Amino acid sequence: MTPTNAATQPKPTVLFVCVHNAGRSQMAAGYLQALAGDRIQVLSAGSAPKDTINTVAVAAMLEEGIDIATNTPKILTDEAVQDSDVVITMGCGDACKFYPGKRYEDWQLDDPAGQGIEAVRPIRDDIRARVEALIADIAPAA
Template identity: 75%
Template sequence: MTDKPSVLFVCVHNAGRSQMAAGWLRHLAGDAVEVRSAGSAPAETINPAAVEAMREAGIDITGQTPKLLDYETAQDSDVIITMGCGDACPIFPGKRYEDWKLDDPAGQGVDAVRPIRDEIRTRIEALLADLLPAGKSSTQV
């Protein structure tokens, strides 16, 4: 990894879990980590319940758009975190991979999305503690 690690979050639609994870990482790491997200079959828009759940936590993800996972983005990432995308994610030797088993917020209301949001935050905090030396992240909220 370089001085500034890059993390790619991948889920099928890039509209819920991966967008919330990217939002948390941007929020908690500031500019200490390059944050990317993509999907194997991206949706048209971000899940409104995910947007609302993140808004409640003080994080605005409304400006994000679902993106198609491409070879270059995965190849250029140090850490690739998958969230239910199955075999759609390319495997590159030397990359750190994690598969986060999280409920899918698709079609769920905000009440069902809040626990997913909170679980993602916990996982992001653990990831940051591992990726960055103490004092490099800007934990807020």
């Protein structure tokens, strides 16, 4: 028997999905990338993506030392869902793709669109707590 280690284990892939892929899913992806490093592959997409990231979400994440300003909203594809082990939806409704055998979670979060920084900070903080719990569950530190 050969011992296994983290380097030989495939890393899980997490896909964050919201309608516009401009706020919630981008903040979640930013946190997961920053907090999990290379232990988890991170994807994000939207069922109806905007052209740019929400500037208030960018500002809220910069307060945490995470820069998502250069991210680009992406359209949700079948391939992104198929390639993911965990799919986290955030208010994308029936537009979210579903495939049997995937782990799905629906995070009920307020939409930061059109909100000021004071309203976005609690959303950001809720996302961080959920991301930390997700990391502990699917890729705990060795």
